[in-house]
Amino acid sequence: MKALQKIQSRFVPMPMENIDTDQIIPARFLKATTRDGFGKNLFRDWRYENNDETKPKADFPLNQSQYSGEILVAGKNFGCGSSREHAAWSLLDYGFNAVVSSFFADIFKNNALNNGVLPVTVSDAFLQKIFEQGNDATISIDIAAQTITIDATGNQESFELNPYKKTCLLNGYDDIDFLLSKRDTIAQFEMNLK
Amino acid sequence: MGKTLFDKIWDKHVVEKIQDGPSVLYIDTHFIHEVTSPQAFKGIENRGVELFRPKQTIATADHNVPTLNQHLPIKDELSRMQVEQLINNCQKHGVELYGLGHPYQGIVHVIGPELGITQPGTTIVCGDSHTSTHGAFGAIAFGIGTSEVEMVFASQCVLQTKPKTMRININGELQKGVVSKDIILYIIAQISASGATGYFVEYAGTTIKALSMEARMTICNMSIEMGARGGMIAPDETTFNYIRGRAFAPKTAVWEEHKQAWKKLYSDADAKFDAEIHINAADIQPMITYGTNPGLGIAINGNIPVVENITDEGEQRNIEKALQYMGLKSGASLIGIPVQHVFIGSCTNSRIEDLREVAALVKGKKKHDQIKVMIVPGSQQVAKQVHAEGLDRIFAEAGFQIRQAGCSACLGMNEDKIPAGEYCISTSNRNFEGRQGAGARTLLASPLTAAAAAITGVVTDVREMM
Numbered sequence: 159m160k161a162l163q164k165i166q167s168r169f170v171p172m173p174m175e176n177i178d179t180d181q182i183i184p185a186r187f188l189k190a191t192t193r194d195g196f197g198k199n200l201f202r203d204w205r206y207e208n209n210d211e212t213k214p215k216a217d218f219p220l221n222q223s224q225y226s227g228e229i230l231v232a233g234k235n236f237g238c239g240s241s242r243e244h245a246a247w248s249l250l251d252y253g254f255n256a257v258v259s260s261f262f263a264d265i266f267k268n269n270a271l272n273n274g275v276l277p278v279t280v281s282d283a284f285l286q287k288i289f290e291q292g293n294d295a296t297i298s299i300d301i302a303a304q305t306i307t308i309d310a311t312g313n314q315e316s317f318e319l320n321p322y323k324k325t326c327l328l329n330g331y332d333d334i335d336f337l338l339s340k341r342d343t344i345a346q347f348e349m350n351l352k
Numbered sequence: 353m354g355k356t357l358f359d360k361i362w363d364k365h366v367v368e369k370i371q372d373g374p375s376v377l378y379i380d381t382h383f384i385h386e387v388t389s390p391q392a393f394k395g396i397e398n399r400g401v402e403l404f405r406p407k408q409t410i411a412t413a414d415h416n417v418p419t420l421n422q423h424l425p426i427k428d429e430l431s432r433m434q435v436e437q438l439i440n441n442c443q444k445h446g447v448e449l450y451g452l453g454h455p456y457q458g459i460v461h462v463i464g465p466e467l468g469i470t471q472p473g474t475t476i477v478c479g480d481s482h483t484s485t486h487g488a489f490g491a492i493a494f495g496i497g498t499s500e501v502e503m504v505f506a507s508q509c510v511l512q513t514k515p516k517t518m519r520i521n522i523n524g525e526l527q528k529g530v531v532s533k534d535i536i537l538y539i540i541a542q543i544s545a546s547g548a549t550g551y552f553v554e555y556a557g558t559t560i561k562a563l564s565m566e567a568r569m570t571i572c573n574m575s576i577e578m579g580a581r582g583g584m585i586a587p588d589e590t591t592f593n594y595i596r597g598r599a600f601a602p603k604t605a606v607w608e609e610h611k612q613a614w615k616k617l618y619s620d621a622d623a624k625f626d627a628e629i630h631i632n633a634a635d636i637q638p639m640i641t642y643g644t645n646p647g648l649g650i651a652i653n654g655n656i657p658v659v660e661n662i663t664d665e666g667e668q669r670n671i672e673k674a675l676q677y678m679g680l681k682s683g684a685s686l687i688g689i690p691v692q693h694v695f696i697g698s699c700t701n702s703r704i705e706d707l708r709e710v711a712a713l714v715k716g717k718k719k720h721d722q723i724k725v726m727i728v729p730g731s732q733q734v735a736k737q738v739h740a741e742g743l744d745r746i747f748a749e750a751g752f753q754i755r756q757a758g759c760s761a762c763l764g765m766n767e768d769k770i771p772a773g774e775y776c777i778s779t780s781n782r783n784f785e786g787r788q789g790a791g792a793r794t795l796l797a798s799p800l801t802a803a804a805a806a807i808t809g810v811v812t813d814v815r816e817m818m
């Protein structure tokens with residue numbers, strides 16, 4: 159996983175609530191056996207008319223040239239539904255490094271963090287403020303300071319981030335290396351569990 | 353202070369707590385399937401390590417398998433490659449696989465319990481959100497992502513932050529025609545699709561105690577649809593009787609010992625929950641959803657909310673959008689709406705009791721001409737039982753199609769899909785846009801309500817047929 163310290167970028171607004179993982183990446187694209195290439199199918203059925211790549215839906219934010227950037231800003235309860243980590247892979251592969259919402263589904267949040275996509279939970283009011291910004295407004299996210307700022311207005315909020323996960327993100331550390339280093343302790347634990 | 357059932361099991365499985373971080377949680381049983389495991393196997397191989405405890409992982413192929421002609425090679429190339437990769441990975445890494453053609457094959461959350469692998473007091477994970485199903489046995493069971501599958505491969509542990517606990521108490525007797533699916537659809541409609549996010553739920557009360565194991569599984573299965581990390585029910589004699597004698601249940605010599613230990617698995621009388629909800633069983637009617645998340649449900653004889661009356665602006669937009677997708681009207685009743693498909697299956701409602709209920713209702717009747725009915729048993733063993741009990745004849749006479757075990761039209765990964773714009777009453781657990789196929793319109797309901805529509809061709813209050 160690559161280290162992530164600061165993100166400053168424009169954003170793509172998707173004010174809908176309850177965006178579920180079946181919308182982020184529909185099940186029919188889960189047949190792959192690697193982690194790559196999911197970005198082109200991100201939000202597939204909202205993005206194209208009749209599943210046809212030559213017919214982008216004009217009113218969908220990913221197809222609107224006025225929006226771009228590494229940050230997706232979405233309505234509350236983002237990522238509900240299935241545990242498919244493909245949702246996080248799709249966002250990352252498309253080029254999003256952070257998702258901002260007022261509420262995230264649990265499994266999605268874990269999956270995102272495990273792949274270096276930062277879920278930033280903000281208040282409803284702050285989320286509203288972001289949506290009110292113009293197309294070329296930028297947002298800054300500082301992971302060490304745990305703050306998110308709307309650059310034009312200076313509005314700032316701090317967000318929660320588990321200290322362990324924060325260390326992982328800042329340094330690009332990996333949970334699996336950590337757990338591999340614990341194998342002896344775990345074997346010992348097993349003896350007492352029985 | 354006393355402990356909750358959740359705390360008792362959790363505390364016993366914490367290897368260590370990382371300071372200011374998650375806990376290293378030991379996993380007793382790990383289920384895998386073809387869709388969320390290949391990248392995890394690859395990850396482990398790239399690191400050059402072996403699976404730490406391969407005997408504690410059990411695999412099956414379910415999400416992406418055809419439900420007709422399972423003896424033939426899978427036609428879709430990508431699906432075939434994914435299933436073949438599971439076979440190779442399991443062979444290479446010493447994981448037991450109940451794949452296509454095996455008498456134990458089936459939906460992962462159906463086979464675990466029916467084989468007696470799912471046991472009280474254990475921790476169970478699977479790269480699938482409906483792992484919560486196994487909580488019906490008094491286990492901590494929850495869905496994980498593929499990185500976490502890799503963690504279990506590497507260490508038989510996952511890193512987890514301890515969730516908050518919620519108890520949902522349901523007391524009293526259920527009305528006629530109301531089954532466990534209605535209970536859980538009712539709860540989700542009450543507290544919304546995100547109402548239990550951050551919580552692990554325990555279901556308790558006299559109504560729950562009176563339910564069979566299969567009915568309890570239906571409830572725990574859908575815990576995730578209100579955002580909960582998982583759901584669980586304290587084990588009792590119903591649980592023990594269900595497990596006893598199953599293929600992987602504790603053998604006779606050690607049975608009593610296990611049972612005595614399991615009997616201690618309950619929330620102490622003075623245990624504190626972070627949230628508590630009380631529900632009167634008599635208030636629950638047969639339920640149906642009208643929208644595109646499982647929280648948008650109503651009593652079958654009720655009306656869709658009037659959009660203008662919803663005060664929360666975001667909620668109003670949501671429901672408007674959902675109704676547009678579903679082709680339904682604000683304030684209208686669903687009764688009488690023509691339905692083109694009935695899907696009876698999925699890890700929520702594809703067990704033998706579900707199919708018995710359906711058979712009892714449709715016996716001697718025929719399906720409506722305009723409707724296609726698909727029955728997909730949850731496992732090979734359920735299919736065998738359907739046959740042994742002669743339910744297949746009842747279904748055939750009714751004009752229902754019986755298919756082979758798998759997830760099928762629950763998620764539309766294989767060819768079992770609902771065409772765009774058509775309505776399907778489904779016994780599965782998700783009504784998201786496109787879940788059953790691009791443009792498909794899903795109405796979630798109980799097997800009874802689904803069966804009633806199969807006969808009449810329209811959304812029907814099953815109580816009128818009983």
Ligand code: SF4
Pocket residue numbers: 414415459460461480482698699700758759762763780781
């Ligand atoms: S039946 Fe549906 S919900 Fe259950 S495991 Fe399969 S795809 Fe998931």
